[in-house]
Amino acid sequence: MPKEVFGPDYPYLARSELLTYEEIARLTRVLTGLGVRKVRLTGGEPLLRYDLERLIEMLARIANLDLTLTTNGALLTLEKARTLKAAGLRRLTVSLDSLDETVFAYLNDVGFPVARVLAGIENAAAAGFASVKINMVVLRSVNLESVLPMARYFHGSDHILRFIEYMDVGDSNGWKLDEVVPAAEIVALIGAEFPLEPAVPNYRGEVARRWRYRDGGGEIGMISSVSQPFCGDCTRLRLSARGELFTCLFASDGHDVRALLRSQASDEQVSAMLIDIWRQRDDRYSELRSSQTARRPHVEMSYIGG
Numbered sequence: 001m002p003k004e005v006f007g008p009d010y011p012y013l014a015r016s017e018l019l020t021y022e023e024i025a026r027l028t029r030v031l032t033g034l035g036v037r038k039v040r041l042t043g044g045e046p047l048l049r050y051d052l053e054r055l056i057e058m059l060a061r062i063a064n065l066d067l068t069l070t071t072n073g074a075l076l077t078l079e080k081a082r083t084l085k086a087a088g089l090r091r092l093t094v095s096l097d098s099l100d101e102t103v104f105a106y107l108n109d110v111g112f113p114v115a116r117v118l119a120g121i122e123n124a125a126a127a128g129f130a131s132v133k134i135n136m137v138v139l140r141s142v143n144l145e146s147v148l149p150m151a152r153y154f155h156g157s158d159h160i161l162r163f164i165e166y167m168d169v170g171d172s173n174g175w176k177l178d179e180v181v182p183a184a185e186i187v188a189l190i191g192a193e194f195p196l197e198p199a200v201p202n203y204r205g206e207v208a209r210r211w212r213y214r215d216g217g218g219e220i221g222m223i224s225s226v227s228q229p230f231c232g233d234c235t236r237l238r239l240s241a242r243g244e245l246f247t248c249l250f251a252s253d254g255h256d257v258r259a260l261l262r263s264q265a266s267d268e269q270v271s272a273m274l275i276d277i278w279r280q281r282d283d284r285y286s287e288l289r290s291s292q293t294a295r296r297p298h299v300e301m302s303y304i305g306g
Helices: 021-032 052-060 078-087 101-108 114-126 144-154 183-191 267-279 285-291
Strands: 038-041 066-071 091-095 133-138 160-165 196-198 209-213 219-223 244-246
Touching (some): 021 052, 021 267, 078 114, 133 144, 144 160, 183 219
Parallel strands (some): 038 066, 091 133, 160 219
Antiparallel strands (some): 209 219
């Protein structure tokens, strides 16, 4: 989260305003009854959350649920990775935007070295997490030159490197269209050294377009919501820590489900509200972006995750 905003004097939410783990688990159970099959814990940095393993254990008990987590890797020690695995976490994604220390520090401003993130990735693998995904956001003037070094580093490993087009999420990242590197350009750049071929999606609504190395060195993914919007196939909801449900990464407002969860509402009533929210969904921000003349405020990604 931006330090200039979230400094030592920032008035953080009272614990009573946050959803309890029990409330999160209840809402997840209701959502699985409506067809949800995947839950990702994200943030902010989810490993900062106290006793996170307890929430993972509660969610892992829900049948037919693919439970995964995205982290910056700073706290991903071998012991922590093993604890997460034992609690029932199935998969891990680690954010890493460059192997170059200067570029990494500029983009992330987190105060720890690249080696710590790489160690976290290997700790996850050692703990039994297969095919750790690594997310890299690409900005033309900042880390485009880091794309090939990243591809070379993870080529031939069991890990899956995913490149993400720079998106105008929130209002604090100073987004400019000319900083966006289209996925097709990244594919061509990597393909010139490591020939690639398209791979079929793992499931409908998968946001990353898959590419395989022809030499058998694994695969990469492209998340291209700017150059190739996928609003029509989007199947994602985002739940904030305070109980607001967002139907789009670029939304301005969420739907309050905390009040309903804390009322005497039955699971059936909660389910009906969720169905109503989804049926009224008409988000097409990425498809309309190029024709928009006025920028409306967006919720920050650190608030609702990626």
